[in-house]
Amino acid sequence: MIPGQFDYVRPGDIDQALMILREREGEAKLLSGGYSLIPLIKLRLAQPTVLVDLRDIGGLDGITETDDELRIGARATHRQIHEHPIIVDRYPGTRELAGHIGDPQVRNWGTIGGSIAHADPASDWPAMLLALRATIVCRSEGGERLVKARDFFLDTFTTALQPTEVITEIRSPRRPMHAGGAYTKLERKVGDFATCGVAAAVGLGDDGRISWVGIGITAVADAPFAATHAEAALKGAHPTEAMFHQAAAAAAAQTRPAADVRGSVEYKQAMAAEMTVRSLRRAVERAQAYV
Numbered sequence: 001m002i003p004g005q006f007d008y009v010r011p012g013d014i015d016q017a018l019m020i021l022r023e024r025e026g027e028a029k030l031l032s033g034g035y036s037l038i039p040l041i042k043l044r045l046a047q048p049t050v051l052v053d054l055r056d057i058g059g060l061d062g063i064t065e066t067d068d069e070l071r072i073g074a075r076a077t078h079r080q081i082h083e084h085p086i087i088v089d090r091y092p093g094t095r096e097l098a099g100h101i102g103d104p105q106v107r108n109w110g111t112i113g114g115s116i117a118h119a120d121p122a123s124d125w126p127a128m129l130l131a132l133r134a135t136i137v138c139r140s141e142g143g144e145r146l147v148k149a150r151d152f153f154l155d156t157f158t159t160a161l162q163p164t165e166v167i168t169e170i171r172s173p174r175r176p177m178h179a180g181g182a183y184t185k186l187e188r189k190v191g192d193f194a195t196c197g198v199a200a201a202v203g204l205g206d207d208g209r210i211s212w213v214g215i216g217i218t219a220v221a222d223a224p225f226a227a228t229h230a231e232a233a234l235k236g237a238h239p240t241e242a243m244f245h246q247a248a249a250a251a252a253a254q255t256r257p258a259a260d261v262r263g264s265v266e267y268k269q270a271m272a273a274e275m276t277v278r279s280l281r282r283a284v285e286r287a288q289a290y291v
Helices: 014-023 037-042 078-083 085-090 092-098 104-109 112-118 125-132 228-234 241-253 265-289
Strands: 007-009 028-031 050-053 063-065 069-073 135-140 143-148 153-155 166-173 179-187 194-204 210-218
Touching: 014 028, 014 050, 014 135, 014 166, 028 037, 028 112, 063 085, 078 085, 078 092, 078 104, 078 112, 085 092, 092 125, 092 179, 092 194, 092 265, 112 125, 112 166, 125 166, 125 179, 125 194, 125 210, 179 265, 194 265, 210 228, 210 241, 210 265, 228 241, 241 265
Parallel strands: 007 050, 028 050
Antiparallel strands: 063 069, 069 166, 135 143, 135 166, 179 194, 194 210
8 A cells, every 4th residue: 555645853862852852643554673663554554644763863783781780772683682792691582682683674674762662462572571661761862761561561552652752772681690581482484573572581590499480472462461370370489391381281271362363362372472481491591501
């Protein structure tokens, strides 16, 4: 289809972008990569009257570590994240996820901020941000607002981001010793949206028990969600296969999939359980090795 008419602007800095969002509140749509938004505009499922392209705004694609946090700029592409030395050295789960998004063209242009702002219910990044209990930095002309990932994804294509805000950064806890993460994704073919994706982050105590755990699931509900029942079952437990399967059953029970070309409801629930087991197993292996 042919998209509807709209104005196109490329602000030179973040302040100019925020001014446009305020002046055209409710009419503007941000473009940051565009591999999710452009197809919707072509199908007229999204019909902004002004498209605000963020590509000329510098300083939003850095990847740094502080004493407490990993910070990823919202304009960082999936490829930048996948190849960054900090991610390669210490964040295998995050690297795993970034390397399995779409195809090379999507990874070269698509950004983490654009992905989570778009909030497709089958997108990959939300699962990891939920598992890591990350924080999303939203900026408006009035200043910054920090939103927990677990409060950000509200419904299908719906987030807590306000019309006058831009996502500038994603912050997650710095990886401690005895901690690991993993992301497992089922897809019909390479580059397809997930049939189900599960991210797990696990920390082990000195006694080998699970001291903290996060599980984020995508593509099997109206929005990505944290498998809180599974997390509760695992906390304080020894990381055994039996516990992984018990937690996986609890995670699958929280899903709300719809039957479609990717499978029936029962199939998707079974796959959510299986992907949970695989992610937990790999996350624990990485936690045991990171000493």
